[in-house]
Amino acid sequence: MKNYRKELTMNTRQRYQLIRITDQVQQALADSGIQEGLCLVNSMHITSSVFINDNESGLHADFLEWLEKLAPYSRSGYRHNVGEDNGDAHLKRQIMGREVVVAVSGGQLDFGPWEQIFYGEFDGCRSKRILIKIIGE
Amino acid sequence: MKNYRKELTMNTRQRYQLIRITDQVQQALADSGIQEGLCLVNSMHITSSVFINDNESGLHADFLEWLEKLAPYSRSGYRHNVGEDNGDAHLKRQIMGREVVVAVSGGQLDFGPWEQIFYGEFDGCRSKRILIKIIGE
C-alpha cells in the first residue's frame, strides 16, 4: 500500500470566500503515483469546509447568501462569541461539511462531469491549512 | 490491496425522489470479493446526494418537505438560475451530503440495525450516475 500526504495553505482576502482547489488536489495525486485508492481532502480548521459542487460564480454567491440566512453572523448572538465573533462560521461549516473522499481510478480523480473541489472559508483573512491524504497502490 | 469500481445509473420519474440503493451496494461488495476495507458511495452529480438514514416513507416525505423549507425551489430567486432552474438542488444536496464511506467487515457492509443507503435526487427525470469504489483486501 502506498500513502501520500500534502498540506495546502490558504490565505483568503475575504472573510467569506469559496476557492476552487481541484487542480492542487490533482497535482498531489500525480505526485503520489497512486493509481487506485481513496483521496481524503479535509479542512484542518473548524471554521472552514472542503466540499464538491459546481464551479459557477452565481451559485457561489447563492451559497454564501443562503449560509448567511441559515447561520447568520452575529457579534453577540452566539454563546461561543466570548472574545471571538466567529460562532456563525462553526455552524456554516457543518452545513458545507469538513471533508470529501474521492475515488482514485486509473491515476485520476474519479469525477462526474461537473464535480469540482472547493475550499469554503467562513472566517478568513488569515493562514489556514487543508490536508490531502491519499492511500492506495 | 484489492480495489473495485462500479457505477449505478439512476433515472428518476420525479424531480425530487429518494431511492434505496443498499442492495446494489451490497451486490457490488459481493462482486468485489473484498472482506475488510472501506466502501465509498458518492453521487457523480452536483444536484443529488448519497446518504444513510431510515427506510421509512413518512420520514422521506418529511425530508423532502424540510429541504424545500430550508432551500426552496425558485425559478428566479437564485443567481445560478440563468438558463437553469436547479439552484435549489445544489443547496439541498449540501444538506444531505455527496457521499458516504462505509466500513467493510467480514465481507459485509458494517451497519447498525437501521442503516440504509439512499440516493437523493433533487433535479431528476434524467440519467445520472452513482460511483461505488471499494478498497481493502
Add this chain to the structure above:
Amino acid sequence: MKNYRKELTMNTRQRYQLIRITDQVQQALADSGIQEGLCLVNSMHITSSVFINDNESGLHADFLEWLEKLAPYSRSGYRHNVGEDNGDAHLKRQIMGREVVVAVSGGQLDFGPWEQIFYGEFDGCRSKRILIKIIGE
C-alpha cells in the same frame, strides 16, 4: 494492509447531547498499530452524528439551539412520528453528518490544532453504538 475495528457504546443522560470522543478514537488507533492510513468513525444509528468541530461548551449550546431552530422537535409535526417522536433527530443528524474520515499519519490522528471528534446524540437516554474502522499499514 492492516485493518482494525472497534465499537464504542454511548448512553447519554440527555435526549440531546454532544460528547467528545477524540481520546477513545486515539486509543483505538494506538491499539491498531496502524501508522499510515484512513480512520472512519461513524454513528451506527440514524438519529445521531459523528462530527469534528471545536471543544467549547458555548459553541455546543449554540449548536443545539441552532439545530432546534432548523429542525424543531415536534410530537405531531412529522409524518415519521407514528408511534415515535424522533422525526427531528433524523433531520438534525443530516445537518451534523453521519461520519468523519480522518487521515492517519505517523501513527497519529492527523489533525489541525483545534480539531476534536464528537458524538452528537439527538434521541438519547438509551444505548447506542459508534463504529471505528481503520485501514492502512
